[in-house]
Amino acid sequence: MGSLALKYRPQTFQDLVGQLSASRSLKNAIEHNRISHAYLFFGARGVGKTSTARILARALNCVTGPTITPCGTCENCKDIAAGTSMDVVEMDAASNRGIDSIRELRETIRFAPMKSKYRIYIVDEVHMLTPESFNALLKTLEEPPAHVVFIMATTEIHKIPETILSRCQTFAFRKFSIEEIRDRLVHVLKSEQTDFEDDAVFQIAQRAEGSMRDALSILDQVCAFAAEEKLSAKVVLEALGVSSEQIRLEFLEAIRRREIKDALQVIDKLHTEGLNLRRFLWDSLSAMKDLALFHHSASLSSLSGYSSSQTTLLKEYASRWDTRELNAVFSTLYNIYAGWNQFPNSRGSEIRVSLEMAIFHVIEKLNSPSVSSLLSRLNALKSAIETGKTHTDKKPDVASVPTEKKPTTEIFSQPEKKPIPQENPYDSTPPAQASLDAKSILESEFMAEPGSDKDRIFGE
Numbered sequence: 001m002g003s004l005a006l007k008y009r010p011q012t013f014q015d016l017v018g019q020l021s022a023s024r025s026l027k028n029a030i031e032h033n034r035i036s037h038a039y040l041f042f043g044a045r046g047v048g049k050t051s052t053a054r055i056l057a058r059a060l061n062c063v064t065g066p067t068i069t070p071c072g073t074c075e076n077c078k079d080i081a082a083g084t085s086m087d088v089v090e091m092d093a094a095s096n097r098g099i100d101s102i103r104e105l106r107e108t109i110r111f112a113p114m115k116s117k118y119r120i121y122i123v124d125e126v127h128m129l130t131p132e133s134f135n136a137l138l139k140t141l142e143e144p145p146a147h148v149v150f151i152m153a154t155t156e157i158h159k160i161p162e163t164i165l166s167r168c169q170t171f172a173f174r175k176f177s178i179e180e181i182r183d184r185l186v187h188v189l190k191s192e193q194t195d196f197e198d199d200a201v202f203q204i205a206q207r208a209e210g211s212m213r214d215a216l217s218i219l220d221q222v223c224a225f226a227a228e229e230k231l232s233a234k235v236v237l238e239a240l241g242v243s244s245e246q247i248r249l250e251f252l253e254a255i256r257r258r259e260i261k262d263a264l265q266v267i268d269k270l271h272t273e274g275l276n277l278r279r280f281l282w283d284s285l286s287a288m289k290d291l292a293l294f295h296h297s298a299s300l301s302s303l304s305g306y307s308s309s310q311t312t313l314l315k316e317y318a319s320r321w322d323t324r325e326l327n328a329v330f331s332t333l334y335n336i337y338a339g340w341n342q343f344p345n346s347r348g349s350e351i352r353v354s355l356e357m358a359i360f361h362v363i364e365k366l367n368s369p370s371v372s373s374l375l376s377r378l379n380a381l382k383s384a385i386e387t388g389k390t391h392t393d394k395k396p397d398v399a400s401v402p403t404e405k406k407p408t409t410e411i412f413s414q415p416e417k418k419p420i421p422q423e424n425p426y427d428s429t430p431p432a433q434a435s436l437d438a439k440s441i442l443e444s445e446f447m448a449e450p451g452s453d454k455d456r457i458f459g460e
């Protein structure tokens with residue numbers, strides 16, 4: 001199939017999917033002959049800045065140009081596409097950031113173009129230039145020869161001096177939505193006559209993080225792995241060496257159910273299969289974000305960025321969580337992940353042990369009562385004591401019974417939890433016992449879970 005990223009690089013303004021604003025402004029400028037001497041394209045990587053620069057170069061230098069529809073067949077168009085045009089100079093400021101490169105550039109810009117109307121300089125990663133180079137560039141931009149056009153591109157516009165910015169027409173290039181990437185991938189796969197599942201394309205689009213170039217590179221990798229096989233979600237996951245969403249949700253579900261054994265079994269399976277646990281934890285954290293999103297959007301039939309089967313799956317799992325559980329599990333797992341980032345060279349076995357201990361920790365945290373449930377119980381105790389003293393003739397209610405009939409320990413007892421099976425070999429710790437010491441319970445609770453919640457109340 002060859003490099004899809006290269007093959008499906010946009011060639012015309014019409015191809016610039018997703019960058020309608022930049023594309024429209026540039027087309028207007030060309031049509032009304034208001035061509036600027038300096039353009040600055042900014043935005044994330046892989047969103048079409050350099051492709052647009054080349055399209056603009058062709059639009060200006062095509063033998064029929066300036067035109068919004070460069071022919072693509074004349075010598076100028078072909079040379080620009082092949083990167084061999086004498087009149088279009090491409091330089092990467094990341095590797096030519098010194099003053100000499102800019103000096104050389106300043107010397108050549110005086111010469112008229114050889115075969116075309118314009119001498120065009122495409123400067124990629126322009127934020128990498130040194131201050132001296134920016135100064136030299138500024139002098140050029142202050143008095144540009146009529147035949148020169150600069151097209152600069154950067155991912156970090158905040159590093160461009162104001163003096164340069166004020167002399168450029170700037171265009172923002174935004175990241176692509178998951179749907180836009182999905183549509184483009186579907187177009188590519190159909191053109192390549194490759195059989196695919198919708199979920200497979202979604203998996204790739206979601207991993208590309210808004211970059212069309214990354215999406216096509218991932219597709220390249222996956223197609224090479226799949227060979228003649230149909231492009232299914234399973235093939236995508238295998239090709240990329242990542243866990244399935246189902247596995248991640250089951251792992252999180254085991255934690256939610258306080259099933260230490262099940263959660264550890266998932267880790268064991270992934271470790272045995274050689275999957276990267278660091279990445280698995282990050283993907284699980286992303287899955288928690290999805291769960292939170294669906295938990296809070298239960299009334300919506302669908303959310304953008306998710307396939308229909310994902311929506312069904314996420315909705316089902318999200319309905320089982322409450323807010324306190326989501327917050328507690330996310331914060332604990334995130335702290336573990338952030339801790340790992342300080343030791344990027346940790347071995348797989350170290351990561352595994354750390355993750356296994358995190359499971360014990362997070363379940364222990366889930367089992368500890370929340371502040372609001374403790375406060376409810378304290379209030380119940382207070383009212384029970386008061387009721388016991390002053391309203392003994394009142395018909396007993398839930399809160400008033402304990403002082404008379406029940407020992408106070410029950411007021412502080414744990415909320416009812418699904419018991420952890422005793423045959424669990426990993427579970428050597430007894431379930432957390434209720435303590436009579438209200439102060440210590442409150443202290444440990446405040447340490448574990450700042451903030452309040454309304455999901456767990458007395459008597460649940």
Ligand SMILES: [Zn+2]
Nearest residue numbers: 062071074077
């Ligand atoms: Zn042409």
